[in-house]
Amino acid sequence: MAVSSCPCLKLFVASSFECRSDSSSGTDQPSQGRFNSARHGTTPFLSGTGMSSLILKFPPNFVRQLSTKARRNCSNIGVAQIVAASWSNNSASGAPSAAAAAAAAAAAASAIPAADPADVLAGNEYKSFLSSDGSIAVHAGERLGRGIVTDAITTPVVNTSAYFFKKTQELIDFKEKRHASYEYGRYGNPTTQVLEDKISELEGAESTLILASGMCASTVLLLALVPAGGHLVTTTDCYRKTRIFMETFLPKMGITVTVIDPADVKALESALEINKVSLFFTESPTNPYMRCVDIELVSELCHRKGALVCIDGTFATPLNQKALALGADLILHSATKFIGGHNDVLGGCISGSTKLISEIRNLHHVLGGTLNPNAAYLIIRGMKTLHLRVQQQNSTALRMAKILEEHPKVCIL
Numbered sequence: 001m002a003v004s005s006c007p008c009l010k011l012f013v014a015s016s017f018e019c020r021s022d023s024s025s026g027t028d029q030p031s032q033g034r035f036n037s038a039r040h041g042t043t044p045f046l047s048g049t050g051m052s053s054l055i056l057k058f059p060p061n062f063v064r065q066l067s068t069k070a071r072r073n074c075s076n077i078g079v080a081q082i083v084a085a086s087w088s089n090n091s092a093s094g095a096p097s098a099a100a101a102a103a104a105a106a107a108a109a110s111a112i113p114a115a116d117p118a119d120v121l122a123g124n125e126y127k128s129f130l131s132s133d134g135s136i137a138v139h140a141g142e143r144l145g146r147g148i149v150t151d152a153i154t155t156p157v158v159n160t161s162a163y164f165f166k167k168t169q170e171l172i173d174f175k176e177k178r179h180a181s182y183e184y185g186r187y188g189n190p191t192t193q194v195l196e197d198k199i200s201e202l203e204g205a206e207s208t209l210i211l212a213s214g215m216c217a218s219t220v221l222l223l224a225l226v227p228a229g230g231h232l233v234t235t236t237d238c239y240r241k242t243r244i245f246m247e248t249f250l251p252k253m254g255i256t257v258t259v260i261d262p263a264d265v266k267a268l269e270s271a272l273e274i275n276k277v278s279l280f281f282t283e284s285p286t287n288p289y290m291r292c293v294d295i296e297l298v299s300e301l302c303h304r305k306g307a308l309v310c311i312d313g314t315f316a317t318p319l320n321q322k323a324l325a326l327g328a329d330l331i332l333h334s335a336t337k338f339i340g341g342h343n344d345v346l347g348g349c350i351s352g353s354t355k356l357i358s359e360i361r362n363l364h365h366v367l368g369g370t371l372n373p374n375a376a377y378l379i380i381r382g383m384k385t386l387h388l389r390v391q392q393q394n395s396t397a398l399r400m401a402k403i404l405e406e407h408p409k410v411c412i413l
C-alpha cells in the first residue's frame, strides 16, 4: 500500500532494496539502528552491519595482508581490485605478486589506522575511518550509513513519490511511531537523506535539510524562523535575490529589516538593542565582495539578546569554514556552487540543531521545494571531489592574490 499524506512524521526507513544477504555476518538486516542516534536523529554509520557483504572477492593471501578493519573498509575495494588484478594477471603462480600485495598492504595501512577491536565493538569503526573532511565528503552517509542495502558502491537513486507499507498493521505502527519508514517523496527520500547525512558530518551538525535551491533554503528558513511582525538583521553585501526577498516579500508579513555593513559590529549591537531581533542572517564570505563576518563575535552578541544567527557559507564551503563550531546556530549553502561543483545541478542546504532544522523542515514539507533524488545523486557525486577542488581553488586564489598584490598597477585602497 502506498500512502501519500501525513504531515507530521519524518521517520526514515531501513532497507527495502536488499540485494544479497551475507550468511557469514548474519547482520545484514534493515538498518533500524539508523533511527536511534541522538546526534542526527539517525545513526548514520552501522558498524559491521553487512560490511563483509559489500566486499567482493579477495585473492587467497589478501586476507593475511590486511587487518580485519582494512578488509572490511569500503575504501579498500580499490586496493582489493589492484591486488585482484595483479593476482589474475599472475594466475600461473596462483597468488598475487609480492610487490603488489605489499603495495596494497601499505596503501591500506596508510589509508586506515590499524583496527582496534574495542572500536569495532563500540560501533566506532566507520566513524574513526571518517577522520578528515576529504574522507567525510567522499564516504559519509553512504554504503554503511544509508538506509538502502545493495551491493552498489554508489548510492542508488530512488525515484519514487511514495513508499510501500507491507500491510495495514505496518502503516498503523508507522503512524503510531513504532515503525520507522519513509512515507511520501516530499517528506523524505533515501538518496536525499544520504546527502543530508554527508553534509551534517561535514558541518558537525545534528541535522541537515536539503532543498531544491539555495534560494529555496534561505526563503524557507526566513519564513520558518522570523515570526510575523518580527525583526531581522542582515548585511549590505548580500546575494541580491535574498535581499529582494527580505525587502519586498517579508514586509507583507509585517517583518522589518535592519541592514548593516558586515564589519559594523556597533550597528549590530544597536539593532539588537532597539528591536526584538529574531535572526541575524548574513553571508560570510559575502557575495560579491567576499567580506567576512566575525562569526564568533556576532554569535555571542546575538545570543545575549536571544537572536539566532544564520550564516550563508556558500562561498566558503563546509571545508573552509565551520560556522556552527564558531557559534552560529545555522549554516546555509547554495549547493549549486562549490558543493555540487559541476554546473549541472541546483540545490540548497541548511544545517543546525535537530530542533531548529525540524522547525524549518516542517514548513518545507508544506511549501514543497523538494530536491529531486536525481539532483541529490549529482550533488553526492560532485562532493566526491569537493576537498580536491577546494584545495585547488584555495591555492589558485592565493597565487592570484599574491600576483595582484605585487602588480605595479594594482593598489590597495
Ligand SMILES: Cc1ncc(COP(=O)(O)O)c(C=O)c1O
Residues within 6 Å of the ligand: 213, 214, 215, 216, 239, 283, 286, 287, 312, 314, 315, 333, 334, 335, 336, 337, 346, 347, 348
Ligand atoms: C551566497 C549565495 N547564497 C544563495 C544563493 C542562491 O542559491 P541558488 O542559486 O542555488 O538558488 C546564491 C546564488 O548565487 C549565492 O551566491
